[in-house]
Amino acid sequence: MTITEIQEEIVDEFSMFDDWMQRYEYMIELGKSLPLIEEAYKTDDNIIKGCQSKVWVHAELDENKLVFTADSDAIITKGIIAILIRAFSNQKPQDIIDADTDFIDEIGLKEHLSATRANGLVSMVKQLKLYAIAYQTQLN
Amino acid sequence: MIAMIDVEKIREDFPILKREVNGRPLVYLDNAATSQTPKQVIDCIVDYYQNLNANIHRGVHTLSQEATDAYEAARKTIQTHYNIAHAHEVILTSGTTHSINLVANGFSSFLKSGDEILVSAMEHHSNIVPWQMLAERTGAILKVIPMNENGELVMEAYHNLLGDKTKLVFCNHVSNALGTVNPIDEIVEAAHAHDAAVLIDGAQAAPHIKVDLQALDVDFYTMSAHKVCGPTGIGMLYGKQKWLNALPPYQGGGEMIAEVTFEKTTYADLPHKFEAGTPNICGGIAFGAALDYMNAIGFEAIAAYEAELLAYATEKLLEIKGMKIYGTAAEKTSVISFNIQGIHPYDIGTILDKLGVAVRTGHHCAQPIMDYYKIPGTVRASFSFYNTMAEVDVLVESVKRAQSMLQ
Numbered sequence: 001m002t003i004t005e006i007q008e009e010i011v012d013e014f015s016m017f018d019d020w021m022q023r024y025e026y027m028i029e030l031g032k033s034l035p036l037i038e039e040a041y042k043t044d045d046n047i048i049k050g051c052q053s054k055v056w057v058h059a060e061l062d063e064n065k066l067v068f069t070a071d072s073d074a075i076i077t078k079g080i081i082a083i084l085i086r087a088f089s090n091q092k093p094q095d096i097i098d099a100d101t102d103f104i105d106e107i108g109l110k111e112h113l114s115a116t117r118a119n120g121l122v123s124m125v126k127q128l129k130l131y132a133i134a135y136q137t138q139l140n
Numbered sequence: 141m142i143a144m145i146d147v148e149k150i151r152e153d154f155p156i157l158k159r160e161v162n163g164r165p166l167v168y169l170d171n172a173a174t175s176q177t178p179k180q181v182i183d184c185i186v187d188y189y190q191n192l193n194a195n196i197h198r199g200v201h202t203l204s205q206e207a208t209d210a211y212e213a214a215r216k217t218i219q220t221h222y223n224i225a226h227a228h229e230v231i232l233t234s235g236t237t238h239s240i241n242l243v244a245n246g247f248s249s250f251l252k253s254g255d256e257i258l259v260s261a262m263e264h265h266s267n268i269v270p271w272q273m274l275a276e277r278t279g280a281i282l283k284v285i286p287m288n289e290n291g292e293l294v295m296e297a298y299h300n301l302l303g304d305k306t307k308l309v310f311c312n313h314v315s316n317a318l319g320t321v322n323p324i325d326e327i328v329e330a331a332h333a334h335d336a337a338v339l340i341d342g343a344q345a346a347p348h349i350k351v352d353l354q355a356l357d358v359d360f361y362t363m364s365a366h367k368v369c370g371p372t373g374i375g376m377l378y379g380k381q382k383w384l385n386a387l388p389p390y391q392g393g394g395e396m397i398a399e400v401t402f403e404k405t406t407y408a409d410l411p412h413k414f415e416a417g418t419p420n421i422c423g424g425i426a427f428g429a430a431l432d433y434m435n436a437i438g439f440e441a442i443a444a445y446e447a448e449l450l451a452y453a454t455e456k457l458l459e460i461k462g463m464k465i466y467g468t469a470a471e472k473t474s475v476i477s478f479n480i481q482g483i484h485p486y487d488i489g490t491i492l493d494k495l496g497v498a499v500r501t502g503h504h505c506a507q508p509i510m511d512y513y514k515i516p517g518t519v520r521a522s523f524s525f526y527n528t529m530a531e532v533d534v535l536v537e538s539v540k541r542a543q544s545m546l547q
Contacts, residue, residue: 020162020494021494021545024491024494024545025545028545028546052486052501052502052517053484053486053487053516054516073484073516074484074486074487075483075484075487075546076486076487076490076491076546077484077486077487
């Protein structure tokens with residue numbers, strides 16, 4: 001599936017919920033399915049700045065596609081990064097660079113999250129895209 | 141015991157307490173970060189801009205003189221509140237951080253390499269970093285007064301750290317992260333026996349404890365108006381006259397001078413020497429109004445009522461499985477820092493916010509304390525005299541709900 005298709009799928013899933021509690025519960029569930037980063041990669045270099053909780057992200061090239069693994073010490077944060085990774089992982093770096101992130105607003109994440117966490121979310125997207133740029137440079 | 145607080149009547153004074161957050165009535169339990177503002181103080185701010193706004197101290201016109209009188213009257217209110225010997229020992233600053241930096245900067249002139257300065261292990265970053273910078277500038281050595289598992293200072297260690305090389309001790313009156321009330325009488329007395337000066341950061345004590353600064357005999361005491369129902373951007377540095385005269389000015393500018401030529405400038409007398417530029421005039425006047433408001437309720441009544449809130453909240457929270465409270469000092473203010481086993485404090489804070497409950501999560505600008513307990517942070521609920529027992533119940537129920545969602 002393309003990034004856009006996956007994003008539409010996520011938006012569809014979240015549109016089923018009427019209230020914030022269900023959204024959060026679903027997000028927490030998604031957090032549990034996050035492809036976990038290997039312990040060896042849980043270094044300070046891989047921590048995303050701008051989140052109140054710790055978030056580690058690692059990126060690896062599998063043939064010509066970028067695969068992300070991650071973890072967080074907070075479960076809601078883990079849910080957010082799981083959603084982002086589902087949209088961006090296993091995609092070509094150039095597609096990740098070009099992808100827009102409006103779906104975050106559409107699933108009510110940005111709207112429903114506190115300013116500090118919203119900033120964390122922005123930092124997460126930025127970090128995933130930075131990895132894509134770095135690997136795209138390698139591929140070129 | 142029935143406290144002498146009519147909380148429902150008091151709540152009428154605070155317009156913000158009527159608002160909703162995320163569709164629920166706001167339960168504001170982040171009072172240690174900033175207190176809410178009663179309409180008496182809001183009215184004072186509005187009145188200033190509607191009737192009094194003028195620059196102070198130098199104008200000959202009526203408005204300027206009236207604004208100056210109101211500003212200086214606020215200084216006297218602060219002087220009376222803290223039982224300070226002279227009004228000119230009250231320096232109006234932008235807040236506690238500014239006050240501490242002013243002293244730390246000035247002490248560069250008094251310290252030499254090898255001198256020792258003591259800091260407590262439970263300080264806010266604002267009472268650590270300025271002194272680290274001072275130590276770097278002067279070569280002075282920063283030593284730490286340790287704390288124990290309950291979040292109390294180890295006083296025996298403090299007495300052992302004091303010596304002939306100790307020049308300055310700085311410590312908070314009340315810990316922002318734990319609520320511990322530190323034994324500042326003993327800290328001051330012991331430091332003075334070694335001819336060391338003492339600065340007490342009173343920001344967290346201000347809303348709970350009325351201090352007699354002459355009796356305490358402390359050299360410097362700092363606080364911020366927004367902790368006592370006043371506005372942000374204004375606070376106090378108290379300094380003994382002899383120290384304030386000895387310290388060099390912090391900022392140069394208007395107001396703080398006696399005479400200026402290109403060859404030499406002489407400085408104004410206290411307090412103006414430390415109040416360069418146009419001050420936060422409205423803030424200063426509202427600061428006075430805030431202290432008047434709190435004194436009208438009475439600090440004894442406030443302390444008694446908050447002790448009841450603290451006892452009730454502690455008892456109820458401890459009924460929650462996996463609950464751990466950090467800071468169990470014998471003497472503490474109405475602050476509860478906690479975690480629930482296996483749950484990140486940020487997750488709890490996020491769910492509480494959805495339920496209309498405002499708490500603080502994180503390291504509370506006191507990372508050394510979090511390092512001591514080996515935790516990433518805590519959830520901190522801090523209670524004020526306008527909080528109710530019913531709000532404590534909402535907090536407890538909300539924490540339980542968060543726990544069931546997150547575990």
